[in-house]
Amino acid sequence: MASPTAPVVIIGGDAAGMSAASKARREDPSLPVIVFEQGPDISYAACGMPYWFEGLVQSDEMLRALHLEDARRKRGIDVRIHHRVTAIHPEAHTVEVQDLERDRTFIQPYSKLLIATGASPVVPPIPGLDLPGVFTLRTLEDGRRIHRYLESRRPRRGVIIGAGYIGLEMAEAFRSRGMETWVLELLPQILPQMDPDLLAPVVDHLVEQGVHLHTSTRVTGVRQANGALQVVALQEDGRSLTVAADMVLVSTGIRPNSRLAAEAGLALTVANAIQVDERMRTSAPDIYAAGDCVAYRHRVLDREVWIPLAPSANKSGRVAGENMAGGHAIFPGILGTAVVKVFDYSLAVTGLTEGQAQEHAERFAGGVAASTITAPSKPAYYPGAQPVHVKVVIERATGRILGAQLVSRSDVSKRADIFATAITAGMTVAEFGLLDLTYAPPFAPVYDPVLVAANVAARHVQPVPG
Numbered sequence: 001m002a003s004p005t006a007p008v009v010i011i012g013g014d015a016a017g018m019s020a021a022s023k024a025r026r027e028d029p030s031l032p033v034i035v036f037e038q039g040p041d042i043s044y045a046a047c048g049m050p051y052w053f054e055g056l057v058q059s060d061e062m063l064r065a066l067h068l069e070d071a072r073r074k075r076g077i078d079v080r081i082h083h084r085v086t087a088i089h090p091e092a093h094t095v096e097v098q099d100l101e102r103d104r105t106f107i108q109p110y111s112k113l114l115i116a117t118g119a120s121p122v123v124p125p126i127p128g129l130d131l132p133g134v135f136t137l138r139t140l141e142d143g144r145r146i147h148r149y150l151e152s153r154r155p156r157r158g159v160i161i162g163a164g165y166i167g168l169e170m171a172e173a174f175r176s177r178g179m180e181t182w183v184l185e186l187l188p189q190i191l192p193q194m195d196p197d198l199l200a201p202v203v204d205h206l207v208e209q210g211v212h213l214h215t216s217t218r219v220t221g222v223r224q225a226n227g228a229l230q231v232v233a234l235q236e237d238g239r240s241l242t243v244a245a246d247m248v249l250v251s252t253g254i255r256p257n258s259r260l261a262a263e264a265g266l267a268l269t270v271a272n273a274i275q276v277d278e279r280m281r282t283s284a285p286d287i288y289a290a291g292d293c294v295a296y297r298h299r300v301l302d303r304e305v306w307i308p309l310a311p312s313a314n315k316s317g318r319v320a321g322e323n324m325a326g327g328h329a330i331f332p333g334i335l336g337t338a339v340v341k342v343f344d345y346s347l348a349v350t351g352l353t354e355g356q357a358q359e360h361a362e363r364f365a366g367g368v369a370a371s372t373i374t375a376p377s378k379p380a381y382y383p384g385a386q387p388v389h390v391k392v393v394i395e396r397a398t399g400r401i402l403g404a405q406l407v408s409r410s411d412v413s414k415r416a417d418i419f420a421t422a423i424t425a426g427m428t429v430a431e432f433g434l435l436d437l438t439y440a441p442p443f444a445p446v447y448d449p450v451l452v453a454a455n456v457a458a459r460h461v462q463p464v465p466g
């Protein structure tokens with residue numbers, strides 16, 4: 001049973017864990033909160049690492065969101081780095097902890113427990129991915145290893161396996177360092193989070209930037225030859241591809257760190273992520289989970305999905321923290337809103353892609369429809385205007401917006417956020433097309449591309465008769 005005097009215990013000291021710890025302490029400053037973090041770092045901006053390699057950020061210190069001493073002194077959180085939780089005992093309300101520095105194990109009772117263990121890279125079972133010079137990028141420690149290698153070895157040729165978020169951001173980092181860069185992707189398209197039809201200008205741009213991009217390409221092995229690495233791959237047409245490299249980055253996706261939860265008998269769900277309710281409670285009493293290790297409710301699909309992204313980790317951690325301190329906060333779910341910079345382009349997605357919506361077409365009245373427009377980011381006469389490609393996915397019978405994707409050389413992030421807001425509000429394209437948005441030539445045209453996109457999508461609405 002829970003001892004009321006036992007502390008709140010949090011496993012994991014990054015975005016979700018430290019958000020929860022900070023919020024719990026703000027809600028109830030008398031609440032003892034212990035955070036166990038197995039690594040040396042807490043609360044850092046992993047997403048900033050490609051820009052550190054690129055030289056835009058001067059040091060890894062600048063990527064720290066909260067310093068250890070500030071967490072301890074200013075926020076009163078008992079943060080213990082180099083401490084790994086090895087088991088959870090829900091009945092006894094205790095966790096087993098290994099102190100990695102002193103090499104000892106102890107039992108820690110908790111009143112409430114938060115699992116914020118994040119996710120880890122998936123390394124495909126390809127021979128040679130354990131060779132020196134092959135990296136994954138997830139933690140700040142991974143980042144320091146890569147940075148050291150880049151600075152000390154000055155690699156000239158880099159191969160990136162996987163053309164998702166990390167692969168494309170790192171292609172830019174490699175090129176900015178003057179490295180010859182290959183990106184090898186298993187699927188026929190880059191960025192599987194988006195519909196392929198919008199991506200053609202970005203693929204052209206990658207080639208323009210000197211990236212050797214090979215889609216539909218299966219890496220079969222990495223080996224050492226003549227003091228360098230050799231990446232061997234099989235292309236769709238059956239031809240083999242061999243690339244000599246000084247460095248290989250494996251960015252083939254991630255999986256939730258849910259093993260501790262599973263071993264403790266907690267319910268897992270889609271993609272083996274931890275199942276939680278809207279208050280971030282797991283299936284076991286007094287145990288919460290938040291961040292990349294959990295599945296969230298998708299606000300359009302109204303079902304669980306595993307889309308691990310930093311903004312939802314921060315918010316779900318905060319909600320868990322408030323609830324662990326006795327509050328009643330609700331995490332309402334996600335839209336999977338994301339943006340990524342690929343050299344001069346920005347790409348954003350929110351809600352469902354056309355592909356995803358079609359997979360669930362039976363859930364939508366009259367099925368789904370999608371349309372794409374291209375309109376300038378500013379009036380065409382104003383310097384710096386760039387085409388913005390906008391795709392809108394709607395419920396056909398009602399015109400309710402289900403998703404949007406944007407691609408441009410201009411910044412599409414805030415335009416995507418307008419769609420995220422509208423989808424959350426359940427707006428139709430007819431309502432969206434009449435939104436009162438900003439206009440002045442240096443910023444936007446009188447009909448913003450998002451309004452043009454909604455008006456064109458409105459032509460595809462087909463009310464169901466009767």
Ligand code: NAD
Nearest residue numbers: 124162163164165166167185186251252253308338339340
């Ligand atoms: P990802 O899921 O974005 O991309 C993985 C890519 O690897 C996919 O295109 C996939 O088809 C490909 N792939 C899988 N197996 C392969 C194989 N054997 N050979 C070649 N390609 C293969 O994952 P990621 O790029 O590793 O990023 C991990 C996570 O980091 C993301 O899920 C996201 O949560 C986060 N992230 C987000 C952003 C952002 O929002 N801007 C940026 C960086 C990282």
